[in-house]
Structures are given as structure tokens and as C-alpha cells.
Amino acid sequence: MSKLGVFDVAVRYGKVPALSDVSFTVQEGERLFISGPNGAGKSSLLKAICGAVATTHGRIEVEGDVLNGRSPEAIARLGLTMVPEGREVFGTLTVEENLRVGTGIRKDKAAIETDIDGIYQSFPILGERRHANAGALSGGQQQMLAIGRGLMTNPKLMMVDEPSLGLAPNIVDQVYETLVNLQAERGLTLIIVEQSSARAARVGGRMVLLRGGHVAGDGDAAGFAESDLLKEAYFGQNQSEDAT
Numbered sequence: 001m002s003k004l005g006v007f008d009v010a011v012r013y014g015k016v017p018a019l020s021d022v023s024f025t026v027q028e029g030e031r032l033f034i035s036g037p038n039g040a041g042k043s044s045l046l047k048a049i050c051g052a053v054a055t056t057h058g059r060i061e062v063e064g065d066v067l068n069g070r071s072p073e074a075i076a077r078l079g080l081t082m083v084p085e086g087r088e089v090f091g092t093l094t095v096e097e098n099l100r101v102g103t104g105i106r107k108d109k110a111a112i113e114t115d116i117d118g119i120y121q122s123f124p125i126l127g128e129r130r131h132a133n134a135g136a137l138s139g140g141q142q143q144m145l146a147i148g149r150g151l152m153t154n155p156k157l158m159m160v161d162e163p164s165l166g167l168a169p170n171i172v173d174q175v176y177e178t179l180v181n182l183q184a185e186r187g188l189t190l191i192i193v194e195q196s197s198a199r200a201a202r203v204g205g206r207m208v209l210l211r212g213g214h215v216a217g218d219g220d221a222a223g224f225a226e227s228d229l230l231k232e233a234y235f236g237q238n239q240s241e242d243a244t
């Protein structure tokens with residue numbers, strides 16, 4: 001059974017259609033990039049999976065459990081976590097307080113301290129700055145903290161919305177290196193919204209390409225780099241610009 005199944009999903013905001021007929025499955029331990037131009041529906045897809053927006057059609061399943069109609073908290077309990085676009089760390093709380101915010105739903109209180117230590121091992125800079133206010137961290141450090149906070153719910157599937165947003169390219173490299181390492185260490189299934197298909201191809205994985213709320217392509221991210229599908233998704237037909 002696949003980890004995640006998205007079948008014929010539609011999302012609307014009032015009269016505005018954001019997604020229609022979206023279907024794909026994700027296997028355990030897979031790394032899937034969701035790519036596509038502004039307004040393609042990437043964030044709406046992640047929000048639909050984690051229960052933050054309602055679907056108007058179709059079905060979303062995790063290991064056979066249907067997610068539609070469940071609260072975001074109930075979905076988180078099934079082992080899904082979402083790191084939102086813009087990171088949304090609590091600037092006036094310390095790094096460590098931010099890490100503890102996500103632990104309310106956990107029953108294994110004794111393991112929380114071990115997990116915090118584990119996060120400091122994966123992100124040494126967070127350990128060094130554990131007593132600093134999150135608002136004083138750099139953008140890259142805040143992105144690490146947002147990912148660390150997501151890990152505190154002990155997820156099996158983690159979704160990250162545009163981790164490269166607003167970060168310098170070398171910092172983006174570090175964030176991706178950390179995500180790839182975490183995946184290897186924890187066996188995480190990762191779904192990452194990444195607008196740069198070139199970046200997705202460099203990191204490696206599978207890519208679902210969205211355009212206008214539809215799936216325009218699904219395959220190996222590296223294979224998309226030169227594809228006409230990608231150029232069409234970003235620029236419309238009959239254009240030959242490089243879609244990065």
C-alpha cells in the first residue's frame with residue numbers, strides 16, 4: 001500500500017477553483033517535489049493533505065486511512081506534519097520554546113527531551129542558540145527551526161512548503177542537505193513544494209508538476225529539466241525560455 005494517495009482531488013475557494021482532478025500516489029520513504037508556476041495550486045495541495053483546507057471532490061488517504069473531513073490535529077496524529085511557507089516561527093519565543101510548541105499532541109512525554117537533543121544533533125546551530133529568541137535567527141536558521149519543530153511531532157510524512165523562499169542559494173543548499181540527511185536517518189517520506197524545477201532536479205527525486213490546478217506531469221525531477229512539459233507549465237506553449 002502506498003504511503004499517500006491523492007485521488008481526483010478538487011479544492012475551491014468560493015468560486016475560485018484551485019485544484020481539479022489531481023491524482024498521484026507517494027511511496028514510503030520517497031522524496032516528491034511539487035513544482036509549478038505561481039498560482040498553480042501547490043500550497044493548496046499541501047493544505048488539502050494536512051486538513052487546513054477542505055476538498056470539494058475526491059479522496060486523500062494515508063496508508064488506507066481516509067483524511068477528508070478530519071481535523072488538522074487528527075491528521076497530524078496519523079504522522080503527517082507540514083512546515084508552512086514563510087516558516088512561521090514564534091519570534092518572541094526562544095528556539096527551545098518553539099520546539100516544544102508542537103509537542104502538545106504527543107503522549108510519550110519522556111521521549112520529548114531525547115527528541116529535542118536529536119534535533120540539536122541534526123541542527124547544531126539550534127542547540128547553540130537554544131535560548132535565543134527565534135526572531136533573532138537568520139532566515140536559514142529560522143527555516144531549520146521550522147523543520148525541527150515539524151520533526152517534534154514525530155512524523156512519518158513531512159511536507160515542506162517552499163523551503164527556499166527568500167534564502168540565499170548557499171543557504172538553500174544547506175537546508176536541502178539537511179532535509180536529505182534527515183530523510184536518510186529517519187526514513188521520512190518527504191513532499192516538498194519547490195518552485196525551481198532546476199533545484200528539484202539537482203537535489204533529486206520525483207516531481208509532480210502542477211499547472212492551473214491540474215497535474216501537468218509526473219516523473220523523475222531530473223528528467224523534467226529539458227522537457228517541453230516544464231516550459232509549457234511555466235510559460236505556456238510555443239515558448240522556449242529556460243524554466244528555472
Ligand SMILES: Nc1ncnc2c1ncn2[C@@H]1O[C@H](COP(=O)(O)OP(=O)(O)OP(=O)(O)O)[C@@H](O)[C@H]1O
Binds near residue numbers: 013017036
Ligand atoms: N485563501 C484564498 N482565497 C481565494 N483564493 C485563493 C486562496 N488561496 C489561494 N487562492 C487561489 O487558488 C489558486 C492556487 O493558489 P496556491 O496558493 O495554492 O498556488 P501556489 O502554486 O502555491 O502559488 P504560489 O507559488 O504563488 O505560492 C490561485 O488562483 C490563488 O489565487
